[in-house]
Amino acid sequence: MEFKISKDLILELEQYIVHKDDAGLERLLGEMHHADIAEILDELDFDEATYIFKVLDSEKTSEILLELEDDLRENILKRLSAKEIAEELDELNTDDAADIIAELSQSKKEEVISELDDLEHAKDIIDLLRYDEDTAGGLMGKELVKVNENWSVLTCVKEMRAQAENVSRVHSIYVVDDENRLKGRLSLKDLLTTSTKTQISDIYIKKVTFVNVDAEDVEVARIMQKYDLEAIPVVDAMGRLVGRITIDDIIDVIRDEADKDYQLAAGISQDVEADDSILELSKARLPWLVLALLGGFITVRVLGLFEGAMAEHGNLFFFTPLIAAMAGNVGVQSSAIIVQGLANNTLSGSLFRRLIKEISLSLLNGGILAAILFLGSYFLLGEPPIIGFVICAALMSVIIIASLIGTFVPLLLDKFGVDPALATGPFITTSNDICGILIYFSIARMILGF
Amino acid sequence: MEFKISKDLILELEQYIVHKDDAGLERLLGEMHHADIAEILDELDFDEATYIFKVLDSEKTSEILLELEDDLRENILKRLSAKEIAEELDELNTDDAADIIAELSQSKKEEVISELDDLEHAKDIIDLLRYDEDTAGGLMGKELVKVNENWSVLTCVKEMRAQAENVSRVHSIYVVDDENRLKGRLSLKDLLTTSTKTQISDIYIKKVTFVNVDAEDVEVARIMQKYDLEAIPVVDAMGRLVGRITIDDIIDVIRDEADKDYQLAAGISQDVEADDSILELSKARLPWLVLALLGGFITVRVLGLFEGAMAEHGNLFFFTPLIAAMAGNVGVQSSAIIVQGLANNTLSGSLFRRLIKEISLSLLNGGILAAILFLGSYFLLGEPPIIGFVICAALMSVIIIASLIGTFVPLLLDKFGVDPALATGPFITTSNDICGILIYFSIARMILGF
The missing domain is CATH 1.10.357.20 (SLC41 divalent cation transporters, integral membrane domain)
Structure with missing residues (x-):
C-alpha cells in the first residue's frame, strides 16, 4: 500500500496550476497525507510547488514543510513573510518548529519569533534554540504529559486532559516533584484502575530511564534502542524535567549515523545526496x-x-x-x-x-x-x-x-x-x-x- | 545515564557463581533491566552465563533471551529442555516467540510447541511461523487491540480492557467488520469523550495506513518512516486484520539494511561482526x-x-x-x-x-x-x-x-x-x-x- 506518484497526477496538478483552479487543487490534495504531498512538491518545479503550498491551509503546509527536501524548503521559506512562517510554526510541535527556525537568517529568526501567536509555544521554541542540534536538547520537544507526585488521581486526570490537548501522542506520563524534578512515571492502566483519591506518590513507578539534556544524540539513540523505548524524558543538570524525545527523531539519528559512516567509507566527507548541486x-x-x-x-x-x-x-x-x-x-x-x-x-x-x-x-x-x-x-x-x-x-x-x-x-x-x-x-x-x-x-x- | 559494565560487577557475579550464592545473584540482578543483564551475560563465559540464566525467573529470562548475542542464545537454548523453552516463550510476545522457535531444529520445534501452556498463544505463534522473515508477516505480532464497527462504545471499552491485558503497549485501536476486515482506527480521545451508547461505526476514522502480509520488510520500514507511524496494521489478501508491526522491529530492519550496504561497499558479503569466528x-x-x-x-x-x-x-x-x-x-x-x-x-x-x-x-x-x-x-x-x-x-x-x-x-x-x-x-x-x-x-x- 505504498503511495506512488504517477505522471498523470503530475499532469493533472500542472493543469490546475495553469488555470489557477485552486478548488481543484484542494479537492485533489485535500485528502492526501502531508508526506505524500511533500513527495509530489519535490517532483514539481519551484514555482509550481510554491503555488500549491500557498493554496493549502497552514495546518497541512506546516507538516509538509517538515518533509520537503532541504533546497525546496529553503526556497519556500524565503518566499514567505515572517507572519506566514509564524503561522506555520504555530501548528507545529516545538522541536520541529525550532528546527525550522534554526534554518532562518538571524534577522528573520527574530521577526518570526515576534509574530508567533501562542506565547507559551514561543517561549518553548526559544528555549529549544539554545541547544546544540546533536544533543538530547536539540532533539527534544516540550510536549509532554507530567503530573505532580503530590496530586491525587482525580486532580491528575483533570490536569492530564488539559495537557494532552497539546500532545499528539501520549507515550508516558511523567511524575515530578514540586521542583519539577523527574521522580518516575505512571502507567495509564494504574491510573485508570485506582481510586480517584489515591495520591500519585503511592502508585507511580520509581524506575524511569532518562537522558541528560547535553547527552549526545547517538548516546540517546543507543539507550532508546537498547531499552526499546518509544519516548524518553530529558532532564537538566539539576534533574528537572525539561522535555522528551520521541522515537521518530531517533530513527533519523540512526539513519544519519549509518549514512555518514557509509559516505566516509566511500570517500565523501559531507552529507550530500545525488540530487545536490x-x-x-x-x-x-x-x-x-x-x-x-x-x-x-x-x-x-x-x-x-x-x-x-x-x-x-x-x-x-x-x-x-x-x-x-x-x-x-x-x-x-x-x-x-x-x-x-x-x-x-x-x-x-x-x-x-x-x-x-x-x-x-x-x-x-x-x-x-x-x-x-x-x-x-x-x-x-x-x-x-x-x-x-x-x-x-x-x-x-x-x-x-x-x-x-x-x-x-x-x-x-x-x-x-x-x-x-x-x-x-x-x-x-x-x-x-x-x-x-x-x-x-x-x-x-x-x-x-x- | 548509560549503563556501563564494570570489572567489579563482573568479579562480584563470578564470586556469587563460584559459591553458588543464588540469593546474592538475584539480589544483584533482580532490579536490573533485562537488556543490561543480557549485556553482562555476553561478557561472561558460557557456563557462567547459563548458570545465571537458570537462577533468574522466566519472566526476566525470556526478555534476556531476545537481547543475547546469537551464539550465546543458541548455546543456552541447547541446554534447555523443550518444557523450559516453552516456559520462556509463554512469557513473550508472539512475534518474539516465533523468532526464537524459528532458530530451533525441526524436532525440538515441535516438542516446544506441544509444551506451550496457552493454546491461543501457541496457535498465534504457529501461524506466524508460516511467513518469510523478510516480510510483513515475519515481522508482525498478533498482540493488538481491535473492536467491531457494530459495537457500542460501552461494549468496546469492556472488550478493550480484556484485550489490553495481553498487549504491553496499545498503539492504536483498530476497527474491523464482522468478517475481521480492517475498516479503520479509533482515537482513544474520541472513545473517552463520546456517549457510551454511540456506535463505533459513527466515530471511527476511516483512513488507516496498512501493509499487506507479504510486503517486503524494507517497504514496511519505508512506509512507517514516511508516515511517522509507531505501529502499522497488517492485512491478508482478503483485507482481514492479521497482525501489527511495531516500530522497534522496524528499527532493526533499518539498521540491518544500512549495515548490509556498508558491508557490501567494504567487500564483505555476509552479515558478520568483528567477534564472529x-x-x-x-x-x-x-x-x-x-x-x-x-x-x-x-x-x-x-x-x-x-x-x-x-x-x-x-x-x-x-x-x-x-x-x-x-x-x-x-x-x-x-x-x-x-x-x-x-x-x-x-x-x-x-x-x-x-x-x-x-x-x-x-x-x-x-x-x-x-x-x-x-x-x-x-x-x-x-x-x-x-x-x-x-x-x-x-x-x-x-x-x-x-x-x-x-x-x-x-x-x-x-x-x-x-x-x-x-x-x-x-x-x-x-x-x-x-x-x-x-x-x-x-x-x-x-x-x-x-
Whole structure:
C-alpha cells in the first residue's frame, strides 16, 4: 500500500496550476497525507510547488514543510513573510518548529519569533534554540504529559486532559516533584484502575530511564534502542524535567549515523545526496581525491626507488596494481568490521586477542589467495616460478600488514576521540597502496637482488 | 545515564557463581533491566552465563533471551529442555516467540510447541511461523487491540480492557467488520469523550495506513518512516486484520539494511561482526578478495600489452597505481551516492540529466586534480612536461569513465532487480582499475607512440 506518484497526477496538478483552479487543487490534495504531498512538491518545479503550498491551509503546509527536501524548503521559506512562517510554526510541535527556525537568517529568526501567536509555544521554541542540534536538547520537544507526585488521581486526570490537548501522542506520563524534578512515571492502566483519591506518590513507578539534556544524540539513540523505548524524558543538570524525545527523531539519528559512516567509507566527507548541486558534490568528494592523489605521488616515488629492477625484471611492475588492490581491499574490509563494531557497541575482548585473530584470518585468506595467485601467474600469465614465489610472498605479507593497519588505525582513532569511520575508504586504501608496494618491491629485491 | 559494565560487577557475579550464592545473584540482578543483564551475560563465559540464566525467573529470562548475542542464545537454548523453552516463550510476545522457535531444529520445534501452556498463544505463534522473515508477516505480532464497527462504545471499552491485558503497549485501536476486515482506527480521545451508547461505526476514522502480509520488510520500514507511524496494521489478501508491526522491529530492519550496504561497499558479503569466528569472517571476505585477485590478473595482462613502452618510457609504469587508485576512488564515490539515493528513495530526474551532471562534476574535479598532478609531476617528481601532459589527459579521461561506471552500473543493477549495493566496493574498484589502466596506456601510446 505504498503511495506512488504517477505522471498523470503530475499532469493533472500542472493543469490546475495553469488555470489557477485552486478548488481543484484542494479537492485533489485535500485528502492526501502531508508526506505524500511533500513527495509530489519535490517532483514539481519551484514555482509550481510554491503555488500549491500557498493554496493549502497552514495546518497541512506546516507538516509538509517538515518533509520537503532541504533546497525546496529553503526556497519556500524565503518566499514567505515572517507572519506566514509564524503561522506555520504555530501548528507545529516545538522541536520541529525550532528546527525550522534554526534554518532562518538571524534577522528573520527574530521577526518570526515576534509574530508567533501562542506565547507559551514561543517561549518553548526559544528555549529549544539554545541547544546544540546533536544533543538530547536539540532533539527534544516540550510536549509532554507530567503530573505532580503530590496530586491525587482525580486532580491528575483533570490536569492530564488539559495537557494532552497539546500532545499528539501520549507515550508516558511523567511524575515530578514540586521542583519539577523527574521522580518516575505512571502507567495509564494504574491510573485508570485506582481510586480517584489515591495520591500519585503511592502508585507511580520509581524506575524511569532518562537522558541528560547535553547527552549526545547517538548516546540517546543507543539507550532508546537498547531499552526499546518509544519516548524518553530529558532532564537538566539539576534533574528537572525539561522535555522528551520521541522515537521518530531517533530513527533519523540512526539513519544519519549509518549514512555518514557509509559516505566516509566511500570517500565523501559531507552529507550530500545525488540530487545536490555539482558544487556541493564536488566539495564533498574532492578533498578525499586530493588525498588519494598525494598518496599517489608517494607510490610513484616508491616505485622510482626500484627503477633498477626494470631492466631485468620489468614484469614485476605489471603486478603493482594487483598488489595495491589487494592491500586496499583487505584494509577496507578490516576497518569496516571494526568501525561497525564500534558503532554498534559489539566489540569485546582484548587487543591482543584481536591481533592474533586478524593475523590468523590473514594467514587463512592470504594462503588461499597466494595459492590462486601462484597457479595463475604460472599457467595464465606464464611467469617463471621464482617470480610467482616473489609475488606470493609479497601478497601474504601485504595482506597481513594491510589487515593490521585496517584493524588498529580505527581503534586508535576511536581511543583518541576521532571518528573511526575516517579511517575507512580513501585513507586506508591510499596508505595501504603505499605500504603494499613498498613491501612488494622490498621482498622482490631481497629475493631477486637488483 | 548509560549503563556501563564494570570489572567489579563482573568479579562480584563470578564470586556469587563460584559459591553458588543464588540469593546474592538475584539480589544483584533482580532490579536490573533485562537488556543490561543480557549485556553482562555476553561478557561472561558460557557456563557462567547459563548458570545465571537458570537462577533468574522466566519472566526476566525470556526478555534476556531476545537481547543475547546469537551464539550465546543458541548455546543456552541447547541446554534447555523443550518444557523450559516453552516456559520462556509463554512469557513473550508472539512475534518474539516465533523468532526464537524459528532458530530451533525441526524436532525440538515441535516438542516446544506441544509444551506451550496457552493454546491461543501457541496457535498465534504457529501461524506466524508460516511467513518469510523478510516480510510483513515475519515481522508482525498478533498482540493488538481491535473492536467491531457494530459495537457500542460501552461494549468496546469492556472488550478493550480484556484485550489490553495481553498487549504491553496499545498503539492504536483498530476497527474491523464482522468478517475481521480492517475498516479503520479509533482515537482513544474520541472513545473517552463520546456517549457510551454511540456506535463505533459513527466515530471511527476511516483512513488507516496498512501493509499487506507479504510486503517486503524494507517497504514496511519505508512506509512507517514516511508516515511517522509507531505501529502499522497488517492485512491478508482478503483485507482481514492479521497482525501489527511495531516500530522497534522496524528499527532493526533499518539498521540491518544500512549495515548490509556498508558491508557490501567494504567487500564483505555476509552479515558478520568483528567477534564472529575466523571461518565465518573468512567466508564473508574471501569471495570479494578472489574477485579482486582475478581482476588483478587482467590488469597484469593489460600492462603486458604495453611492455613496449618499458624501454623508453619506463616511468609511465610508476604512475599505474596512482591512476588505478584515482579510478577506484572516483568510482566508489559515484556508486555510493547512487546506492544511497536508491535506498533512501531520493533519486529524481532523468537519466540524461544525471549523465550530464556526472560529466560536469568529473570535469570540475578532474580539472583541479589534473592541475595538481601536472604541477606535482613536474616539480616534485621531475617528469618532463610531455609525460605530465600524458598522465593528466589520462587522469581526466579515467575520472570521467570511472564516475560514469560508478553511476550507471548500480542504476542498471537496480533496474534488473539486483541489489545495487553489490556494485560498490571491490567490484567497482576492480573494474575501474582495469579500465583506468587500459585508458591510461592507450592515451600514452597515442601521444608518445611506442
